[in-house]
Amino acid sequence: MSQDTPLLSVQNVGKDYGETIGCTDVSFDLWPGEVLGIVGESGSGKTTLLNCLSAQLEPSRGKVIYDTRAEGPRNIFEMTESERRLLMRTDWGLVRQNPRDGLRLGVSAGANVGERLMAVGARHYGDIRQEACDWLEKVEIDTGRIDHLPSTFSGGMQQRLQIARNLVTNPRLVFMDEPTGGLDVSVQARLLDLLRGLVTRLGLSAVVVTHDLAVARLLAHRLMVMKGGHVVEQGLTDQVLDDPQHAYTQLLVSSILQP
Amino acid sequence: MSATETLEGYNFAYLDEQTKRMIRRAILKAVAVPGYQVPFGSREMPLPYGWGTGGIQITASVISADDTLKVIDQGADDTTNAVSIRRFFARTAGVDTTEKTEDASLIQTRHRIPERALKEGQILVYQVPIPEPLRWLEPRETETRKMHALEEYGIMHVKLYEDIARFGRIATAYDYPVLVNGRYLMRPSPIPKFDNPKMDNMPALQLFGAGREKRIYAVPPYTDVKSLDFDDHPFEVQKWDDCCALCGAEDSYLDEVVMDDKGRRMFVCSDTDYCEERRAQGHVGPLGTSPGTPQAAE
Numbered sequence: 138m139s140q141d142t143p144l145l146s147v148q149n150v151g152k153d154y155g156e157t158i159g160c161t162d163v164s165f166d167l168w169p170g171e172v173l174g175i176v177g178e179s180g181s182g183k184t185t186l187l188n189c190l191s192a193q194l195e196p197s198r199g200k201v202i203y204d205t206r207a208e209g210p211r212n213i214f215e216m217t218e219s220e221r222r223l224l225m226r227t228d229w230g231l232v233r234q235n236p237r238d239g240l241r242l243g244v245s246a247g248a249n250v251g252e253r254l255m256a257v258g259a260r261h262y263g264d265i266r267q268e269a270c271d272w273l274e275k276v277e278i279d280t281g282r283i284d285h286l287p288s289t290f291s292g293g294m295q296q297r298l299q300i301a302r303n304l305v306t307n308p309r310l311v312f313m314d315e316p317t318g319g320l321d322v323s324v325q326a327r328l329l330d331l332l333r334g335l336v337t338r339l340g341l342s343a344v345v346v347t348h349d350l351a352v353a354r355l356l357a358h359r360l361m362v363m364k365g366g367h368v369v370e371q372g373l374t375d376q377v378l379d380d381p382q383h384a385y386t387q388l389l390v391s392s393i394l395q396p
Numbered sequence: 397m398s399a400t401e402t403l404e405g406y407n408f409a410y411l412d413e414q415t416k417r418m419i420r421r422a423i424l425k426a427v428a429v430p431g432y433q434v435p436f437g438s439r440e441m442p443l444p445y446g447w448g449t450g451g452i453q454i455t456a457s458v459i460s461a462d463d464t465l466k467v468i469d470q471g472a473d474d475t476t477n478a479v480s481i482r483r484f485f486a487r488t489a490g491v492d493t494t495e496k497t498e499d500a501s502l503i504q505t506r507h508r509i510p511e512r513a514l515k516e517g518q519i520l521v522y523q524v525p526i527p528e529p530l531r532w533l534e535p536r537e538t539e540t541r542k543m544h545a546l547e548e549y550g551i552m553h554v555k556l557y558e559d560i561a562r563f564g565r566i567a568t569a570y571d572y573p574v575l576v577n578g579r580y581l582m583r584p585s586p587i588p589k590f591d592n593p594k595m596d597n598m599p600a601l602q603l604f605g606a607g608r609e610k611r612i613y614a615v616p617p618y619t620d621v622k623s624l625d626f627d628d629h630p631f632e633v634q635k636w637d638d639c640c641a642l643c644g645a646e647d648s649y650l651d652e653v654v655m656d657d658k659g660r661r662m663f664v665c666s667d668t669d670y671c672e673e674r675r676a677q678g679h680v681g682p683l684g685t686s687p688g689t690p691q692a693a694e
Contacts, residue, residue, distance in 0.1 A: 219546045244558045251557055256550030262560055262626040284561050 142204050144169045144310060144342050145190070150199035151366075152185050158366040159185035163199070165361065165371065169309070172336060172343045174357030174374065176350060176389070182366040183346045184314055190344060191231055191312040192221055203310075226253055230303030230311035234318045236295035239302070240287045246273065246298055247283040253306045272301040276331060293324035297331065304335065311343045317352055329355050350393055354378055362386045402490040409456040409489040415439055419457040419612070423603060426614035431580030432544075433527050438610040443484075447477060448506055449607030451523035452484070455504050458519060458603070459485065464492045466500035471508040471649065471666030478506075495669050507570075509591040511648045511670040514600035516617065522585040524606040527613065529573045529583040549581045552624055560629055569634065575622045576615055584621075590633045590649045595621040638663040641683035643674035 143166035151161035160182035167173055175183050188194035190201055192213050202210045206228065213221055225231070233239040241249055250269040251259070259265050270280045276297040278290075287295055296316065303311060316332065317325040333356060336343060345356055353360055354374055361371040362383065370383040381387045407413065415437075422436035441449040459465065465485050469478040473495040481504060482493045494500050497510040504521040514520060530540045533551050543549070552573050559567045572589035576582045584595060585604060595602065595615060602615040615621060625631040639646045641662040648670055650663040662683055665671035675684060 218542075222546060222548070241554070244554055245561050247561055248554050248557045252550065252554050255553040255557065256548065258550075260553070260625075260627050262557065262628050265557065266561075 142210060143167055144171075144204050145344075146200075146202040146204075146210065147190065148200045148202070150186070150189055150196045150201060152182075152189050152194060153197045158182070160189070160363070160366040161198075163361075163368055165368075167310075167342055167344065169342055170340050171359065172341075172345060172357050174353035174360045175344065175346045175363060176348065176353050176360060177363035178389070179348060181363040183348075183363055185366075186363070187312055187314055187344060187346045191229065192225060193231075206309075226256055227306045228308050228310065230300075230308040232296075232299055232303055232311065232313040232316050234315040236287075236292070236299045239299040240295060242286065242288050244286070245284045246278070246287055246290070249287060249298060249302050250305050253302065257306065268305060272305050273298075275304075275335070276301040277327075291324075293320050293328060296320065296328060300332070300335070304339070304341075307339070309342060311341055313343060313345045315347055315349075316345065317347070317349065325352075332356060350378065350390065362389065403487050406488050408461070409459050409485065410442075411439065411453065411456045415453075416457040419453055422612045423454065423457065423614060426603070426612050427601070427616050429580070430615055430619050431576030431582040431613060433611040433613045435610055436612050438607045441607065443480070445608040446525065448481060448504070448523035450605030450609075450612070451504050451506070451521045451607075452481060452605075453607060454521045454603050454605040454612065455481075455485065455502060456489075458521075459489055459491060459502055461489070461491060463501045464494050464499055466494050466497060466503045466669075467505075468503065468508060468510065468667075468669075469506045471510075471651075472668045474668065496673075497669050507586050507588075508649070508666060509587060509594045511645075511665070511667040512673075513594075514598060516599040518600040520598075520600050520602045522587075522602065522604045524583070524585040524604045524609075524611070527583060527604065527606040527609050527611040529581050544580060547579070549575070552581060553626070556624060556626065556629075560626070566625065566629055566631070572631075573624050575624060577619050578622075581624075582613060582615075582621075588634065588649055589623065589631075592621070592623045592631070593633065597621075636663060639681060640665045640671060640674075641681045643671045643679045643684060644681035645671065645674055645679070 145167040147163055147165050150163045152159035163186055177183050189196040195214060200212050203213050204210045247266060247269040250272050251265040254265050254268060269283060273280050273283060278294055278297055287298055317328055329352060347353055357374045360374045360377040362369050364385045370377060370386045378390055381390050419436055422434045426434045441452055467478045467482040469475040485491055486493050497512040502519050506523045528540055530543055533555060534540050556566050570588045571583055571586045572592055574582050574584055574592060584592060597618050599617050601617055604613045623631040636650050640648060640650060642664050645665055648665045648667060651666045652661055652663055654661050
């Protein structure tokens with residue numbers, strides 16, 4: 138890991154679903170500590186792209202090169218499956234839009250947070266529980282609820298639990314797919330506040346997919362605008378939002394309701 | 397209890413020779429990769445799934461005319477399941493049967509390992525209802541196979557964590573997950589965890605058959621079998637305050653038997669052969685009289 142290597146380097150990535158284009162010709166570099174927002178209308182290929190980057194979907198073209206801790210930059214699709222899966226549950230985090238997809242609903246909140254620790258070999262119950270408590274505190278969940286099932290939590294709490302569960306192994310890169318989707322506005326605001334705090338405090342890099350420009354403005358340093366599977370514009374968040382160059386971005390920005 | 401005559405019109409030990417060869421090949425592979433679940437073409441047997449069709453197919457494939465067979469069910473030699481299977485092989489293979497653990501060369505079991513230590517040359521065949529240890533945690537077969545292949549067993553500890561969080565201790569009492577030979581996670585079939593330590597470095601060969609799920613796995617003699625646990629919550633077996641009411645044994649697995657509707661109950665060895673052997677040697681428990689007294693029915 139050095140300062141002049143990007144953490145994630147994406148080169149001409151594309152994914153086709155038969156005749157249909159999922160996304161195509163996407164290239165960017167993500168630097169350590171940087172948050173990249175991907176915005177665009179629904180069906181524009183945001184989630185397809187995120188799935189390709191986070192190794193859940195094999196792209197049809199292009200390379201995704203990640204700067205691993207041990208061996209430096211490597212194409213994640215040329216790793217062995219076991220290396221890739223290890224990377225996914227230690228160095229990476231994946232926060233899903235629906236917390237019920239990312240959580241294990243049959244086991245308690247503490248076990249949800251501890252799962253990654255146990256997966257990498259933690260075998261001391263007391264330590265695992267302590268760590269789970271710490272993380273619940275960090276995401277502002279009452280530690281008294283550590284033994285409760287996530288299904289008894291509210292939507293916002295489930296989402297925060299999912300974040301804790303992902304961050305417990307101190308990942309360097311977090312992928313977030315619509316992290317605030319489905320939450321009401323005040324809960325969204327709190328969650329965004331929390332995320333922003335965690336990202337700066339822990340020096341995380343993140344790729345955040347959202348259709349909500351307000352989320353993008355709050356979280357992202359850099360923004361990528363997608364339409365029909367293509368990247369139509371990218372640049373610093375403020376620049377893109379305040380001075381949009383592409384016609385579609387202009388449309389998108391002007392379509393926000395001004396209160 | 398030697399069988400006098402075998403059924404006409406059936407092959408030796410019921411299964412045809414090609415099927416036995418197929419099962420033996422699966423067993424050889426299972427022995428070569430301890431703890432790995434080998435798929436096999438499970439056959440319809442003349443008794444329902446859940447009665448031990450997997451174990452019976454293994455027994456039928458490895459039994460020979462000079463074997464002596466013992467069949468136990470929950471430790472007992474005289475329950476329906478054990479009696480039926482023993483009679484099945486007595487009639488289809490004409491082999492000698494016994495209730496003595498020591499005399500048996502082949503033991504088919506459900507839910508227990510005999511108390512008497514097994515020795516080299518003996519084979520223990522387990523009946524397995526669900527072979528996949530990760531099944532209740534991960535419903536997808538494709539995913540559990542991948543987890544076995546990549547040794548991703550952290551999730552099993554999530555279950556044990558959950559036990560401690562809810563009950564203050566690891567409450568799993570039977571079918572307690574084990575790691576075989578430092579590699580494969582295995583379900584020991586629904587034996588009480590009391591029996592888990594007996595599997596470790598056992599001199600006898602242990603074969604596991606799941607008929608409905610069509611899987612065979614094995615633990616070769618002298619193989620490490622480690623029960624999963626946490627550093628600060630180590631694996632431990634059940635203990636009883638009482639001894640066996642009939643033979644006074646304090647080191648065996650005890651069944652609780654309700655005596656009447658006034659709440660009287662007794663604890664007796666679940667291994668009937670072990671209990672009888674001890675009583676023949678003169679050990680007497682608090683409720684025991686002399687050998688030959690009818691036992692409380694289970």
